[in-house]
Each structure stands twice: as structure tokens, then as C-alpha cells.
Amino acid sequence: MKPGLIYLLYGSDRFTRDEQVRSLKRRMREGPAGEFNLTELAGKELGLNEVRAAADALPFLADRRMVVVDGLLGRLAGTAKPSEGRGKSATPAQPTPDDRALEELLSYLGKVPPRTALVLVEDQLDPRIVAGRIPDDRAHVRAYERPRPNELARWIDRRVKHHGGTMDAAAARQLARLAPEDLALLDNEIRKLVTYVGGRAVTLADVELLSTTPDVTIFGLLDGLANGDRGSALTQLRFLFTRSERPEAIVPQIAAALRRLVHARELLDQGSRGPDLQRRLGVHPFVAEKTEQQARGYRIDQLESALRLLLHTDRAIKTGEAEPELALELFIADLPRGSVA
Numbered sequence: 001m002k003p004g005l006i007y008l009l010y011g012s013d014r015f016t017r018d019e020q021v022r023s024l025k026r027r028m029r030e031g032p033a034g035e036f037n038l039t040e041l042a043g044k045e046l047g048l049n050e051v052r053a054a055a056d057a058l059p060f061l062a063d064r065r066m067v068v069v070d071g072l073l074g075r076l077a078g079t080a081k082p083s084e085g086r087g088k089s090a091t092p093a094q095p096t097p098d099d100r101a102l103e104e105l106l107s108y109l110g111k112v113p114p115r116t117a118l119v120l121v122e123d124q125l126d127p128r129i130v131a132g133r134i135p136d137d138r139a140h141v142r143a144y145e146r147p148r149p150n151e152l153a154r155w156i157d158r159r160v161k162h163h164g165g166t167m168d169a170a171a172a173r174q175l176a177r178l179a180p181e182d183l184a185l186l187d188n189e190i191r192k193l194v195t196y197v198g199g200r201a202v203t204l205a206d207v208e209l210l211s212t213t214p215d216v217t218i219f220g221l222l223d224g225l226a227n228g229d230r231g232s233a234l235t236q237l238r239f240l241f242t243r244s245e246r247p248e249a250i251v252p253q254i255a256a257a258l259r260r261l262v263h264a265r266e267l268l269d270q271g272s273r274g275p276d277l278q279r280r281l282g283v284h285p286f287v288a289e290k291t292e293q294q295a296r297g298y299r300i301d302q303l304e305s306a307l308r309l310l311l312h313t314d315r316a317i318k319t320g321e322a323e324p325e326l327a328l329e330l331f332i333a334d335l336p337r338g339s340v341a
Contacts, residue, residue: 004064004117006109006134008073010125011144012282015183020144021068021121028066028117037065043072043120048105055116068119076102079124106133146183149285152176159187160202165194167202174207225254225335226261226294233332247324251314258310262303264288264295302336309334 007024009017028038039054051069059065078097110133112118127141134141147155153172160167167175167190175189193202196210221240224233240250260281267277278288295303313331316322322330 003114003135003138004066004112005140006112006138007117007119008122008125008127008130008134008139008141009119009144010074010122010127010142012123012146013144013183014123015187017121017144020142021119024066024117024119025068028064031062031064033059033061036060037062038068039065040068041070041072043069044075046072048072048101048108051105051118052108055112055118059115064115064117066117066119068121070121071123072105073102073120073129074122074125076105077125077129079122079126102129106130109134112138155183156186156190159190160194163191163194165190165197165199165202167193168204170204171202171207174204221250221254223290223294225332226257226291228297228335230332230335234329237328237332241325247317247328250328251310251317255307255310255314258303258307260287260291261295261298262300262307264291265298265300265303268292268295269300298336305336 009020011017025038025040028034031037037059039057041050041054043051051067051072054067055065057065076098106129109118109130127143130139130141153169153176156172156175157167160172171193175186175193178186178189193206193210197203197206221233221236224230224236237250260283264277264281267280272280273292275285277292278285281288281291283291309331313322313327317324317327
């Protein structure tokens with residue numbers, strides 16, 4: 001029996017990395033008793049003992065099992081992304097390396113039973129940490145880095161081909177303008193466009209018709225919210241509804257944008273600016289610049305109040321207390337006004 005691979009999949013391009021992880025899990029589930037031989041562990045909460053117990057276990061009615069561990073190596077090495085604090089004086093907690101536990105985990109990599117495929121998933125990690133610690137015939141180490149702005153059109157072209165289509169260069173450039181920080185949303189737009197054109201090349205006109213322009217996307221809604229422009233935000237929201245966008249899918253994106261603004265406002269209050277703020281936010285430079293500008297228009301208490309209001313709205317939608325579309329419109333109408341409004 002060929003030994004199962006030990007995967008280390010890491011990097012800032014979480015979309016492509018997680019797509020690979022989903023593919024591995026899908027293949028595992030397709031095998032005999034696959035669901036019973038797949039274990040997923042949150043490495044930010046668990047440790048080596050749990051990993052060892054799962055990896056050393058005998059497969060159930062099969063000759064293979066898979067263990068997916070998210071974030072353990074980075075946590076032990078002290079390279080995991082700091083958690084975000086709350087409040088004006090809060091400072092993101094710095095990760096602390098645990099050298100002893102890290103050495104125990106690295107030593108175990110050479111002892112993982114051949115019947116087990118171990119998948120280590122990380123955001124930030126120096127791959128030199130595992131150099132020489134995984135048997136050569138089992139090692140599969142791959143970095144997934146977000147495309148730079150001048151690489152995004154090529155990334156789009158690759159995803160179009162992945163979905164079985166082609167796209168004009170002008171269409172790819174226009175699509176790249178829509179969401180440089182959200183590869184998952186871009187990929188969703190690509191799938192929609194390829195399906196729509198039915199075999200021909202996607203053109204600039206298709207992008208402007210279906211995927212919309214920078215003025216009529218979820219990003220238009222988020223910009224309106226962040227800039228305190230209720231009228232624009234309501235217009236964008238209603239347009240999204242006409243495209244059958246579900247409120248349940250819109251709420252998490254609004255929450256992510258608000259959390260980013262809270263973090264940016266905290267960093268501004270601590271004196272962080274420009275490249276330093278971008279590094280600490282961990283986002284694309286274009287996104288950091290826009291977020292910094294928007295966060296300057298609010299106090300931290302206004303942004304935290306907006307998050308609490310969104311939580312109340314989300315709860316009302318999920319419990320059936322409020323009609324989803326109306327609840328989101330009322331949320332926008334009730335938002336605190338920043339100085340930019």
C-alpha cells in the first residue's frame with residue numbers, strides 16, 4: 001500500500017487553498033466508508049494529542065483515512081494571524097510560539113501511519129519549519145498566495161478556463177476591477193458568466209450586463225454603508241434583490257466589512273497609518289487604503305453600534321421575526337451617521 005501523503009497547504013489565497021482542501025475531502029468521501037474515515041480538527045483549539053488520536057486510529061471498513069487540521073502549525077510556531085481586539089485601547093494579541101509542542105508535532109510527522117493522509121492547513125507559515133521533517137515520499141507542500149493587482153486578470157483567465165470557458169481580455173480587466181479582495185465572489189461571477197454565454201467567449205458587454213459594474217454590486221452596497229451614504233446603500237441593496245441575491249448571503253458580507261472598519265478604526269486610534277495599517281489589517285493594499293479612508297469618518301462606538309444592530313437584524317431574519325428584505329432596509333435606515341455622511 002502506498003503511504004498516504006502529508007499535505008501542508010498554506011498562504012494568503014484562502015479561496016484556492018480551501019478549494020484544494022474541499023477537493024481532497026470530496027475524494028475521501030467518495031471512497032469506501034469515506035465519511036467515517038474523515039476527521040476535521042480545529043488546530044487553534046486542539047493540540048497534538050487529538051491529532052495523534054485521529055491519525056493513529058484504524059480506518060473503518062477501508063484501508064485509508066484522512067485527518068484535516070486547520071491552524072495548528074501556525075499556532076505552535078507563533079505565526080498565526082493575531083486575533084482582533086475590541087475597544088479603543090485594545091491591541092491585537094500577539095501569537096506566542098510553543099517550541100516544545102511544535103517540536104513534538106514535527107517529530108510526529110515522520111511517524112504518521114501510512115494508512116493516514118494528514119492535511120495541515122495554514123494561513124501564515126514559514127515552510128522551512130517542516131523542512132526535512134516529512135518523509136520525502138509523503139510530502140506535499142504547496143503555497144497559495146493571493147494574486148497581486150497586476151496578476152488578477154491572469155488569475156481570472158485561469159478560473160474561466162477551469163470552469164470550461166473563455167473570456168476576452170477587456171472583460172477580464174473589467175471583472176478584476178469589481179472585487180480585488182474577494183476571490184470567492186469573483187469566482188462566483190465567473191461561473192455565472194460562463195454559464196450565461198453557453199460556449200462563446202465572455203465579452204465586456206456580458207460583464208457589464210450580468211456581473212454588473214463597480215456601481216451595482218455587493219461592493220457598491222458595502223461602499224455606501226462604509227461611507228455613510230444611506231441612499232446609495234439602499235439603492236444598491238434593492239438592485240441586489242432584483243438579481244435574486246438572498247439577504248442571508250448579504251448579511252455576512254456586511255458583517256465582514258463592518259468588522260474590518262472596526263479594526264481599522266482601532267488601528268488609526270493607535271497611530272497606525274498607510275503600509276503599517278495595511279499589514280496589520282492583512283488585506284490587499286487597495287482595500288486597506290479604502291478602508292482607512294472610510295474608517296476616519298466614524299468613532300469606534302458608532303461602528304460597534306452598527307455591528308450590534310446587524311446582529312439584531314440577523315437574529316430577526318433567522319428566527320422569522322422580520323421579513324428579510326425589509327429587515328435589511330431598516331438596518332440601513334437605522335445606521336449611525338459618520339462624519340462623512
